[in-house]
Each structure stands twice: as structure tokens, then as C-alpha cells.
Amino acid sequence: MIDLDQYIERVARSAGKYVDLTDYAAKVLGDRYANGDQTVVECVDFRRTMLAVDDRDTLKWQLQLGFFPVGLPADVQLGGYAFAAEVASAILKLRMRTACAPYRRTDPLFSGSPALWSSVRDGELIDFAALTQELGSEVVAVPKGFGKIADELDPALVEWLRRNNPTSPFFVRLAPDRFYNQKPPMMLTEAVIAPGRFDALMKFDMYPGQREYGEYVLQKDALDPEESSAVDRL
Known part of the structure; x- marks a missing residue:
């Protein structure tokens, strides 16, 4: 089993590797765990042995997400989510350093x-x-x-x-670490015409004659110049 110094070093290395991550850290690391990535497996195993009461209380709700294989013992899954949380925290710190650092010609x-x-x-x-x-x-x-x-x-x-x-x-301020030869996809944005009721969406609570609704317009060309605008009525 790896020791604490090795674990800290691997958290930092993972953060550097996934600094541009757009998905949940737990999902990416959970997939790598399922695929047998030795670094992830060793870090999860080590973090499992270091679980504290606060870790269990804070992270137990994440078990329902299923990002780490659900067939694993609960402590192994919690170790995975604890490792992922520490990688995500390290990624945020790296991004903040990049966001605030002076520009360099080598960026x-x-x-x-x-x-x-x-x-x-x-x-x-x-x-x-x-x-x-x-x-x-x-x-x-x-x-x-x-x-x-x-x-x-x-x-x-x-x-x-x-x-x-x-x-x-x-x-x-432009991101110094991002340059593209071709125009990259843009963030999905929306204009809220009428906000929907979240609890109704979760329960699929709709019935004849209902007067509540939500309307959102996906901005034209938000994802790709060839995409047309779309309207969802809930």
C-alpha cells in the first residue's frame, strides 16, 4: 500500500492531469477505477483506510450516485469519493493559480x-x-x-x-492555457422565459388543465453554428 506522501503526490499529479476536467471528478476517477487504473486503485485503497467519521457523514449521500462500482464495499466507495473530492479541490486551486497568474509569452x-x-x-x-x-x-x-x-x-x-x-x-481576461486552431464549441446557454417548478419536474407532476409551466430558449448557435434554436415547454 502507498504511504501518505505518495498519496499527496498522486493527488497533485491527478489534479494536473485533469485540470481541464468538465465532468465530475468522481465520475472520471470511478470509470478509471472500474478499468483497473493502478494509480486510482491504490489511492482509493489508501484513502479508505483513512476514513474519519466526518468523511462518512459528509460523503455517504454520494453512494447513490454510482460513479464507483456499486458492487464494491461501502467503505471502498467512500474512499473513492474522498479521493475524488481531494482531487477536485486540488484542481480548483490549480485553476485559481492559472486564473490569477501574470501572462507569459510561453502560455x-x-x-x-x-x-x-x-x-x-x-x-x-x-x-x-x-x-x-x-x-x-x-x-x-x-x-x-x-x-x-x-x-x-x-x-x-x-x-x-x-x-x-x-x-x-x-x-x-482570457484563459492563458486555452488556444484553439478551430472554433471550439460554446457553452450551452439559455434564456429563462418562465422558470419551471423543479419539484414538478422531478415527480413528472403534470395533469390536464395545469396552468403552471416553464419555458426555456436555448440560444441559437450556442453549441455549434449549424445548430438551430430549440424551445422546451414544460
Whole structure:
């Protein structure tokens, strides 16, 4: 069995490997556990031996998620969810360091788009005049490719500033570790016309003559330029 120092090192290494993770850490690590990934199996086994009462109380609800094989003993599954939580925490810290770090010419964003470096201000922002925001999304066109607005900055705010202050200079933060030769998919966004009742959705509680409903419009081109807008009425 691995020791504590090895476990800490593997948590850090896993966080670096999955720093761009968009899925639940527990799901990704659970799948790797099921596939026999030795690093994950050893970390889960070690974390199982370190479970405390607080771990059990905090994590027991996650057993119903089924991300780790449900045939495993409950303690092994809890060890998996504890390991996944620590990897997720380490990923968040890495992302925050990246989000706040001064730009460097060696960042993927500037390696892919060297001309963009001349638009950097104070080592941490970029002149919006050098960018073209794609349909109000987080995706922006840069010289020779595409980048993304930093996760901590709402792209809707950037679009509002551009629309309402077209002649005023302003600066934005782009993610330094993201550059794409082709336009990447955009985040799925929606406009809430009428919010649905969550408990009704969970129970599928609908009946003739019901006056409650929810209406959401998926923004046109939110995922792909070829996608058409869609409307769901609940």
C-alpha cells in the first residue's frame, strides 16, 4: 500500500492531469477505477483506510450516485469519493493559480497567437479591440485562432460592455492555457422565459388543465453554428 506522501503526490499529479476536467471528478476517477487504473486503485485503497467519521457523514449521500462500482464495499466507495473530492479541490486551486497568474509569452494562448502579446496590458489583461467575441459567448477570435474568456468573467457582461460602449476601450481576461486552431464549441446557454417548478419536474407532476409551466430558449448557435434554436415547454 502507498504511504501518505505518495498519496499527496498522486493527488497533485491527478489534479494536473485533469485540470481541464468538465465532468465530475468522481465520475472520471470511478470509470478509471472500474478499468483497473493502478494509480486510482491504490489511492482509493489508501484513502479508505483513512476514513474519519466526518468523511462518512459528509460523503455517504454520494453512494447513490454510482460513479464507483456499486458492487464494491461501502467503505471502498467512500474512499473513492474522498479521493475524488481531494482531487477536485486540488484542481480548483490549480485553476485559481492559472486564473490569477501574470501572462507569459510561453502560455498556450500566446504560443498559438504570438501577435496577441502586443495587446496585453499590465501582464494580466488584453485589449478587447484585438478580439472578436463569438455570438456573445466565452469564445473569442484571436489572431490565427481562438481563445476563451476566463471562467471567472461572465461573457454576457463582456457582450453588454461591447454593445453599450462601442467606442470606449476596455480590457478583459482570457484563459492563458486555452488556444484553439478551430472554433471550439460554446457553452450551452439559455434564456429563462418562465422558470419551471423543479419539484414538478422531478415527480413528472403534470395533469390536464395545469396552468403552471416553464419555458426555456436555448440560444441559437450556442453549441455549434449549424445548430438551430430549440424551445422546451414544460
